[in-house]
Amino acid sequence: xTERLRRMDWAHDRGAQIVVVLLVAVVLAAIPTNERQYxxxxxxxxxxxxxxxxxxxxxxxxxxxxxxxFGHAAFLGTGAYVTxxxxxxFHIDPLLTLPIAGLAAALYSVIVGAxxxxxxxxxxxxxxxxxxxxxxxxxxxxxDITGQVITHGVTGISLPNYDPxxxxxxxxxxxVVVMITTILIREGRFGLGLFAINxxxxxxxxxxxxxxxxxxxxxxISAFFTACAGSLYAARQxxxxxxxxxxxxxxxxxVLMPVVGGLGTVWGPVFGALLFGGVQDQISSLTRxxxxxxxxxxxxxxxxxxxxxxxxxxxxxxxxSAGRAFVRPRRETTV
Amino acid sequence: xxxxxxxxxxxxxxxxxxxxxxxxVDFEVRRAEIFGLIGPxxxxxxxxxxxxxxxxxxxxxxxxxxxxxxxxxxAHVVCARGVVTTHQIVxxxxxxNVRRNVLVGVLYGRSGLxxxxxxxxxQRILEFTELxxxxxxxxxxxxxxxxxxxxxxxxxxxxxxxxLLDEVAAGLNPTESARxxxxxxxxxxxxxxxVMVEHVMKAIMSVSDRIMVMDLGAKIAEGAPAxxxxxxxxxxxYLGQEAVA
Amino acid sequence: xxxxxxxxxEAFISALMVAGLYATMSYGLALIxxxxxxxxxxNAGIMMLAAFTTLxxxxxxxxxxxxxxxxxxxxxxxxxxxxxxVVVRRVSAAAPIVSxxxxxxxxxxxxxxxxxxxGGDVRGVRPAYIDSVVHVxxxxxxxxxxxxxxxxxxxxxxxxxxxxxxxLGRAIRALxxxxxxxxxxxxxxxxxxxxxxGLGSALAGAAGCLLxxxxxxxxxNPFGVLQLKSFTIIVLGGLESIIGVAxxxxxxxxxxxxxVTLSRPQLENLVSFVVLVVVLVVMPGGLAALLRRRRxx
Numbered sequence: 001x002t003e004r005l006r007r008m009d010w011a012h013d014r015g016a017q018i019v020v021v022l023l024v025a026v027v028l029a030a031i032p033t034n035e036r037q038y039x040x041x042x043x044x045x046x047x048x049x050x051x052x053x054x055x056x057x058x059x060x061x062x063x064x065x066x067x068x069x070f071g072h073a074a075f076l077g078t079g080a081y082v083t084x085x086x087x088x089x090f091h092i093d094p095l096l097t098l099p100i101a102g103l104a105a106a107l108y109s110v111i112v113g114a115x116x117x118x119x120x121x122x123x124x125x126x127x128x129x130x131x132x133x134x135x136x137x138x139x140x141x142x143x144d145i146t147g148q149v150i151t152h153g154v155t156g157i158s159l160p161n162y163d164p165x166x167x168x169x170x171x172x173x174x175x176v177v178v179m180i181t182t183i184l185i186r187e188g189r190f191g192l193g194l195f196a197i198n199x200x201x202x203x204x205x206x207x208x209x210x211x212x213x214x215x216x217x218x219x220x221i222s223a224f225f226t227a228c229a230g231s232l233y234a235a236r237q238x239x240x241x242x243x244x245x246x247x248x249x250x251x252x253x254x255v256l257m258p259v260v261g262g263l264g265t266v267w268g269p270v271f272g273a274l275l276f277g278g279v280q281d282q283i284s285s286l287t288r289x290x291x292x293x294x295x296x297x298x299x300x301x302x303x304x305x306x307x308x309x310x311x312x313x314x315x316x317x318x319x320x321s322a323g324r325a326f327v328r329p330r331r332e333t334t335v
Numbered sequence: 336x337x338x339x340x341x342x343x344x345x346x347x348x349x350x351x352x353x354x355x356x357x358x359x360v361d362f363e364v365r366r367a368e369i370f371g372l373i374g375p376x377x378x379x380x381x382x383x384x385x386x387x388x389x390x391x392x393x394x395x396x397x398x399x400x401x402x403x404x405x406x407x408x409x410a411h412v413v414c415a416r417g418v419v420t421t422h423q424i425v426x427x428x429x430x431x432n433v434r435r436n437v438l439v440g441v442l443y444g445r446s447g448l449x450x451x452x453x454x455x456x457x458q459r460i461l462e463f464t465e466l467x468x469x470x471x472x473x474x475x476x477x478x479x480x481x482x483x484x485x486x487x488x489x490x491x492x493x494x495x496x497x498x499l500l501d502e503v504a505a506g507l508n509p510t511e512s513a514r515x516x517x518x519x520x521x522x523x524x525x526x527x528x529x530v531m532v533e534h535v536m537k538a539i540m541s542v543s544d545r546i547m548v549m550d551l552g553a554k555i556a557e558g559a560p561a562x563x564x565x566x567x568x569x570x571x572x573y574l575g576q577e578a579v580a
Numbered sequence: 581x582x583x584x585x586x587x588x589x590e591a592f593i594s595a596l597m598v599a600g601l602y603a604t605m606s607y608g609l610a611l612i613x614x615x616x617x618x619x620x621x622x623n624a625g626i627m628m629l630a631a632f633t634t635l636x637x638x639x640x641x642x643x644x645x646x647x648x649x650x651x652x653x654x655x656x657x658x659x660x661x662x663x664x665x666v667v668v669r670r671v672s673a674a675a676p677i678v679s680x681x682x683x684x685x686x687x688x689x690x691x692x693x694x695x696x697x698x699g700g701d702v703r704g705v706r707p708a709y710i711d712s713v714v715h716v717x718x719x720x721x722x723x724x725x726x727x728x729x730x731x732x733x734x735x736x737x738x739x740x741x742x743x744x745x746x747x748l749g750r751a752i753r754a755l756x757x758x759x760x761x762x763x764x765x766x767x768x769x770x771x772x773x774x775x776x777x778g779l780g781s782a783l784a785g786a787a788g789c790l791l792x793x794x795x796x797x798x799x800x801n802p803f804g805v806l807q808l809k810s811f812t813i814i815v816l817g818g819l820e821s822i823i824g825v826a827x828x829x830x831x832x833x834x835x836x837x838x839x840v841t842l843s844r845p846q847l848e849n850l851v852s853f854v855v856l857v858v859v860l861v862v863m864p865g866g867l868a869a870l871l872r873r874r875r876x877x
Contacts, residue, residue, distance in 0.1 A: 068677050115861040121676040122619040126811045127860045133808060134853035141846045189442045189449070196428050196439045203426040206388055208414035208443035208493050248804065252688070259681055291695035298688030305682040306670055 014187045017266060021179040028172050033165035042168055046236060048277035049175045050229055055257035055269030056178045057225035061218045062255065063264035064191055066198030067117060068125040069219075071132030072226050072254045074112075075105040077139060077246035079227025083234045084157050085150075094162060094235040095170045098228050105227030106220040113219040118212065120201070129248075136246035156241025159234060167236045174232065178225050183266050185221075194218055195264070226254070260300050262313025271312040341366045341528050342387070342418065342497050347396035347406070349382050356382040358552035359396070364497065369519065369529045371543030371560070373536075375572055378549040380532045381423055384499050387530075388420035389413035400497070415445060417496035421486045421503060423532075427474035434470040436485055437461060437492045444493025457492070464488040464518065480511040484518070491522065498522060500531040504538040516542050540564065548572070586718045591841045595833035597725040600732025601790055602829035603822075605806060606813040607736065608783030610825055613814065614756035615776035616672065621683040622663070623784050624807035625690030630656050630788025631797050632698055638705050638792075645705055645792050646727055653735075653786040660781020664774045672773070694799035702801075705792040724793045735786050739779070740822050752776050805849055812856040 028045055032038050054076065062068050079101040086101075087094045116127040138145075143153050151157065185191045193214050196204035205211045234240055244250075257276050262268025276297075283293050308314045340363040349357040357379045364370045372380050385391040387398055389410035398406035405413050413419075427436050437457045441448060448456050461467040464484050469477065474485060483503050490498055500519065504512045516538050523529050533539035539546065540560045548556040548563060550572040556563060563569055605627060612620045630652050634645050637652070667686065671678045712723045743749035751772050755762045763769050788803075795802050809832060817828030832852060839851045 066675070066677055068680060116857065119860060122680050123860055125680055126619065127857050129808055129811070130853040130856035134850055134857065137847070137850040137853070141844070141850070144844060144846065192435065192439055193443060195431065199428040199430055200426045202390065203422060203428065204439070205410040206390065206414060206420050206422070207440050207489055208411050209439065210411045289696065291692040294688055295692035295696065298685050298692055301685030302667070302682060302689065305678055305685065306667070
């Protein structure tokens with residue numbers, strides 16, 4: 001018994017979870033991209049996957065390492081604007097700019113994270129609000145400050161047309177990469193270190209965990225993928241403005257999805273994204289008022305924190321033992 | 336003498352603002368001994384521990400392990416050099432089970448083991464510390480005595496040369512305390528040098544090879560337990576505050 | 581040259597005027613953090629609800645917000661106390677991230693609620709004297725700003741008298757210093773936490789009430805930005821003293837005003853956020869810690 005459990009501890013469902021991710025990806029990639037009747041499905045798929053990428057990326061630093069970032073819009077916007085600029089000015093294919101956009105945001109996250117991740121308790125979260133908002137204001141006013149046309153300020157950048165089919169496949173691919181990355185991190189040594197930091201930073205440090213390095217690395221990986229989401233948005237919408245891409249509301253959404261879905265779990269962010277992308281789409285087709293969804297998500301957040309800290313994943317885990325084996329809802333993998 | 340010392344401090348000072356918590360303390364710990372550290376509340380024992388383990392940087396002075404300076408290094412670097420501490424108020428990773436708590440020490444300590452071999456190492460340590468039957472219990476559900484054992488097990492998992500134990504017997508009943516002393520002896524017999532702070536006099540007097548006494552941040556005595564028990568300065572320091580148990 | 585000087589003096593004085601409001605809203609945050617070690621992210625929501633309550637009361641009764649603050653602040657004391665008992669208390673022992681997310685959710689709910697009830701239009705309270713100004717030499721001052729400053733100062737003085745002069749007030753201060761010791765000597769920490777959260781909310785309520793005279797507002801703006809400024813202020817001013825908070829309020833307001841006067845108006849808020857991040861990183865203990873270090877060195 002213990003022997004079997006012991007093996008489960010290490011690698012049991014790493015492989016199984018990756019297989020599930022790949023199956024989902026194959027199904028999504030099979031949606032016909034050039035037939036009119038599927039256009040709406042493609043649109044919703046993009047929305048949900050886009051959210052899932054951001055939520056999964058945020059979960060690495062917020063859910064695993066327990067450092068809540070309220071400033072991820074800074075990385076989303078950085079990615080979008082790097083891609084937008086390279087595309088418009090240098091005519092580089094936007095999908096090829098993904099790694100560059102990701103690295104730019106990762107670099108920014110290291111500059112910001114190295115000093116702020118040392119802060120304890122709620123102070124990191126507060127600092128990230130400052131970083132996010134400062135970045136937005138900076139990007140909005142950079143043309144004014146430098147006297148050159150760089151971001152077109154709040155009016156935004158219009159980009160050339162781009163094939164939505166390519167964006168669809170690229171989005172599915174990034175989603176797969178994010179999911180596999182989060183699975184491997186969570187089930188491996190790196191993830192164990194992050195959870196240790198999450199639970200007690202001093203104890204982790206004295207047990208040999210290089211806490212500062214691990215946190216900065218987690219933050220950088222998180223920023224990298226968030227920026228990729230920004231790039232995908234640029235290629236899909238072909239329009240960027242700082243109020244949307246760097247907006248505090250984006251930072252809020254990125255926090256809400258993993259928390260409501262299941263903080264620190266692999267599939268929680270996906271559930272959160274489904275809830276956000278799917279439900280939001282439905283609600284906004286019923287009412288034009290964007291505050292009804294916000295009211296619902298706010299209430300959900302409060303209820304989740306009070307009654308089911310593992311969110312949707314936790315509920316599924318309670319509902320069935322099969323669900324538990326699959327979503328592994330525990331904050332940390334125990335058995 | 337100097338070259339037989341595994342861990343040596345010279346004029347270690349730690350100041351917080353105007354308060355001198357550790358005042359020019361010298362010490363030498365020899366290989367595979369149990370070195371006790373006692374003193375009244377506020378004597379600076381835990382602060383000294385934290386300076387050695389890297390949680391604090393000493394204000395001045397040097398702390399050397401095998402002749403190499405470790406004072407002021409980050410705690411995880413000190414751990415990688417082979418000095419690891421337990422915490423006075425036990426701090427296991429509460430949401431993790433016992434096994435994974437120990438796994439953190441194995442994967443991030445000096446063993447360098449990964450995968451199945453790391454699992455085997457965890458098993459060995461769980462058995463050594465008699466925690467194996469509880470391996471799947473979350474740390475937050477353990478009794479205090481087992482939490483203290485887990486604290487020791489996790490530290491041991493990093494394969495230290497020097498293990499700093501901060502009050503691992505405090506709060507335990509006499510039976511549990513005796514079992515902890517027995518564990519400490521076995522750890523020493525396995526070749527790990529032990530420095531321990533303890534309030535439970537019986538525990539520390541019976542297990543230590545040598546004892547250092549601190550009061551008000553300074554070292555006031557050092558020697559074998561029997562000598563220390565008779566030392567007038569020690570008796571005065573203790574009776575000045577509280578009667579010796 | 582003279583003109584620049586006048587503008588700088590104006591910036592100083594107008595910073596002082598705004599500082600009263602800043603200090604009122606920030607001290608509530610500091611009080612709650614001090615006693616409960618919780619960052620009240622719902623502070624902005626409480627300010628916003630207080631502003632709308634004030635608007636409704638002004639429209640129905642015609643009473644000036646300077647009078648209405650006497651009603652609105654106690655009302656939000658009750659709101660805060662209830663919030664503490666019903667919601668916050670449940671997570672008081674959990675990790676900081678939990679209460680942070682909880683109060684963040686509360687803020688979102690309040691914001692959405694106000695949007696659904698009042699709509700997203702920009703509002704303001706405009707009593708008869710709203711456009712009146714007074715001239716002191718070359719410097720021009722608006723009446724509404726003077727009134728708000730005075731009201732803020734009066735509130736803070738009353739609060740300080742309460743914290744120093746009454747048993748409950750002293751219990752709050754003691755709890756902020758050492759929670760465990762208080763529990764040991766028999767202070768009812770639950771009740772004191774409730775009162776502290778209520779007081780913090782009352783201060784946010786008072787700030788929300790007063791700011792209707794100075795800022796146009798909608799359910800979102802300027803509350804989110806003001807909340808960030810509160811963080812900057814309490815981090816800068818330290819969490820212990822009213823003096824520190826007041827001084828930090830003035831410093832921040834001055835930095836903003838000088839940015840507007842000497843540089844570009846769009847950068848006003850940028851200054852606040854940059855100061856926030858820099859202060860958090862460079863001097864986590866705030867000005868108070870910096871001064872203390874000076875004194876000892």
